[in-house]
Structure formats: C-alpha cells, structure tokens
Amino acid sequence: MSRAYNFSAGPAALPEDVLRQAQSELLEWNGARASVMEVSHRGKAFIALGQEIERDLRDLLAIPANYKVLFQQGGATQHFAQIPMNFARRDQNVDYVLTGDWSEKAAREAAPYANVRIAASSASTNYDRVPPRSGWDLDANAAYVHVTPNETIRGVEFQDIPEVGNVPLFGDVSSTILSRPLDVSKYALLYAGAQKNIGPSGLVVMIIRDDLLERCPRDIARIFNYAENAAQDSMLNTPNTWAWYLAGLIFKWVKAQGGVAAMERRNCAKAELLYGYIDASGYYKNPVEASARSWMNVPFTLPREELDAVFLKESEAAGLLALKGHKLVGGMRASIYNAMPLEGVQALVDFMKDFAARNG
Numbered sequence: 001m002s003r004a005y006n007f008s009a010g011p012a013a014l015p016e017d018v019l020r021q022a023q024s025e026l027l028e029w030n031g032a033r034a035s036v037m038e039v040s041h042r043g044k045a046f047i048a049l050g051q052e053i054e055r056d057l058r059d060l061l062a063i064p065a066n067y068k069v070l071f072q073q074g075g076a077t078q079h080f081a082q083i084p085m086n087f088a089r090r091d092q093n094v095d096y097v098l099t100g101d102w103s104e105k106a107a108r109e110a111a112p113y114a115n116v117r118i119a120a121s122s123a124s125t126n127y128d129r130v131p132p133r134s135g136w137d138l139d140a141n142a143a144y145v146h147v148t149p150n151e152t153i154r155g156v157e158f159q160d161i162p163e164v165g166n167v168p169l170f171g172d173v174s175s176t177i178l179s180r181p182l183d184v185s186k187y188a189l190l191y192a193g194a195q196k197n198i199g200p201s202g203l204v205v206m207i208i209r210d211d212l213l214e215r216c217p218r219d220i221a222r223i224f225n226y227a228e229n230a231a232q233d234s235m236l237n238t239p240n241t242w243a244w245y246l247a248g249l250i251f252k253w254v255k256a257q258g259g260v261a262a263m264e265r266r267n268c269a270k271a272e273l274l275y276g277y278i279d280a281s282g283y284y285k286n287p288v289e290a291s292a293r294s295w296m297n298v299p300f301t302l303p304r305e306e307l308d309a310v311f312l313k314e315s316e317a318a319g320l321l322a323l324k325g326h327k328l329v330g331g332m333r334a335s336i337y338n339a340m341p342l343e344g345v346q347a348l349v350d351f352m353k354d355f356a357a358r359n360g
C-alpha cells in the first residue's frame with residue numbers, strides 16, 4: 001500500500017497518524033468490546049467523548065464561555081438555509097458579501113427565508129479579491145452579515161475580520177477553521193463542514209453566541225431549531241458518532257502539533273513556498289490578488305489548456321493526487337489543508353518545475 005500526497009479540496013486528506021489510530025481502535029473502542037460506531041450515543045462513554053471533543057475545540061480556538069458549540073448534520077449547505085430560518089424573519093434584510101461560489105450558494109439558499117441583500121460582491125472581477133470593506137453597502141438593521149472567510153473554489157481568503165458595527169457577523173469557515181488562530185468574539189456565529197480541516201463529511205461544527213439563540217423561532221420544527229439542538233447537547237437525534245470520534249482525534253492531533261499557532265506557521269510556510277514558486281515560474285499563474293490569496297486552496301493555470309490532461313496524468317503517476325481544478329475555474333487547484341505536510345508541497349513544487357522544463 002502506498003498513500004500519496006492528496007490535494008483534494010474535500011473530502012480532504014486526514015493526518016496519517018489519525019487514520020492509524022482509528023484503524024487500531026476500529027474493532028474495539030475504549031474497552032467497549034465494540035467499535036465506536038456500534039455503541040449508544042446515550043451511553044456514558046460516548047457522552048464523555050462528546051464533552052471532550054467540545055472541550056478540545058474550545059481550547060484550540062479559545063472559544064469564549066458565552067458561545068455554544070454545536071455538532072450538527074446536513075453539511076454546510078443545509079445550514080445555508082437553516083441559518084436564516086433561525087436568525088431572520090421572512091421580511092427582514094440579511095446582508096451577504098459575495099467573494100465566490102460558496103457565498104453565492106449561501107445567499108441563494110437563504111432567499112426563501114429572508115430578504116437577501118448583496119452588500120458587496122467581487123463577481124465582476126471573477127472573484128479574484130475581497131471587496132474593500134469601505135465599499136460595502138451594509139444595512140444597519142439587517143438580521144446579520146454573512147461572509148465566507150475562505151472561498152474554497154477560487155482560493156480567496158479574507159486576511160482580516162471585517163468590522164460590521166452592531167449587526168451580528170456570521171462566517172462560513174468550512175475550509176479555513178483551525179488553519180490559524182481566529183478571534184471568535186468578532187463573530188456571532190461560525191460554522192464549518194468537517195471534511196476539509198476537521199474530519200469526515202456529514203458533520204458541521206457551529207459556534208453560536210448565546211444571545212442569538214433567543215431569536216430561534218418556535219414555529220420551525222425542533223430538529224431545525226438551533227436553540228433546541230443546543231439545549232439537547234446536539235443529541236436531539238442520533239448524531240454521526242463516527243464523525244464525532246474522528247473529529248475528536250483530529251482535535252487531539254492539532255493540539256499535539258502545537259495548536260492553531262503552530263498550524264499557522266506551517267500553513268504560512270506551505271503557502272509561501274507554493275505561491276512563491278508559481279509567481280517566479282513565469283509558467284504557472286494564480287489569478288487571485290496577492291492580498292486575498294488563500295492559504296488552503298491554491299488554484300493555478302498552465303500556459304496552454306491542452307497541457308492540463310498531461311499534467312494531471314503525470315502528477316498522479318508521481319504520487320500527487322486530485323490536482324484538477326474546479327469545473328467553474330478550470331486549470332489546477334492544490335488544496336493544502338492542515339493535514340498536508342510541507343514535504344507534500346515541496347514534492348508538488350519539484351514536480352511543477354520538472355513539468356515546466358519539459359513542456360516549455
């Protein structure tokens with residue numbers, strides 16, 4: 001068996017140490033004489049696991065005490081709809097900042113539940129930047145402002161958290177959570193699908209400021225109501241126990257690496273190596289404004305489209321997987337989440353150099 005360097009955008013590579021531990025515990029978890037997938041979520045051991053994963057996440061992100069942590073299902077996409085269902089009235093304005101395809105989708109899914117306003121958008125420049133805060137047209141009475149701090153498809157990342165006054169700031173951090181320190185207190189709500197930096201798909205981590213939960217309306221089904229889910233410790237129904245367990249292993253792994261500060265140093269070095277080479281190459285190109293380049297997702301193009309297929313075939317043979325760009329963008333994309341070591345990025349750069357020399 002040979003595991004290759006996997007640049008998949010999501011579901012993405014998991015740390016090998018974590019997979020080995022899961023493998024070693026697969027038949028019997030925690031002395032239960034059964035796997036973690038085969039025990040009751042209401043049992044003592046699993047409840048303790050739930051408490052531990054929450055504690056570890058709180059430690060990692062220094063989540064203030066007045067925030068609830070929820071572990072939900074349905075993917076980030078379901079919560080694109082569920083968030084306005086909980087936090088806006090149908091006739092109320094909600095402000096969306098569009099910096100790519102995920103924020104577009106978030107706005108589209110919100111439309112049945114609130115009056116969606118586009119407060120700012122970089123669509124006219126093909127989502128190559130974050131629109132400067134000074135140009136945002138925010139409504140001071142909006143129920144919330146929604147941003148996507150890292151756009152996974154185009155590789156556009158906010159470098160700071162925007163000031164939006166008294167309106168609650170919501171962030172879809174699916175593809176950037178745990179990649180560097182994050183000031184949770186600047187947001188009223190953060191959410192992330194797990195399959196980029198946290199674990200397997202089918203799990204969504206949500207961090208919600210207490211006072212917001214008072215807004216959750218009584219006329220939606222309990223299963224969609226975040227206040228109900230918070231009151232039941234995310235166990236209104238059977239959670240994705242396997243995903244909780246793996247997320248727990250990932251949180252321990254990030255802690256063992258030195259936490260999010262260590263992740264930041266490593267991710268910065270990886271991004272500098274890859275962008276540095278792309279810019280110096282005169283061969284590959286990344287279209288994103290330098291100030292908005294993502295540390296997690298790096299799209300790049302080759303000088304001629306007909307080289308794409310050859311690049312993909314040869315890179316895969318060289319042990320570099322899943323470099324095909326998203327169909328909306330074309331070209332290549334290297335996703336270099338926490339689990340990608342610097343050596344993997346170095347191997348990619350070495351391959352790119354060699355490929356450029358052979359296909360000038």
Ligand SMILES: *Cc1c(COP(=O)(O)O)cnc(C)c1O
Pocket residue numbers: 010074075076077078102148150151152172173174175193194196201202
């Ligand atoms: C992957 C991703 C999503 C969608 O996640 P699903 O779990 O497929 O719904 C949403 N937002 C961002 C920023 C993503 O990267």
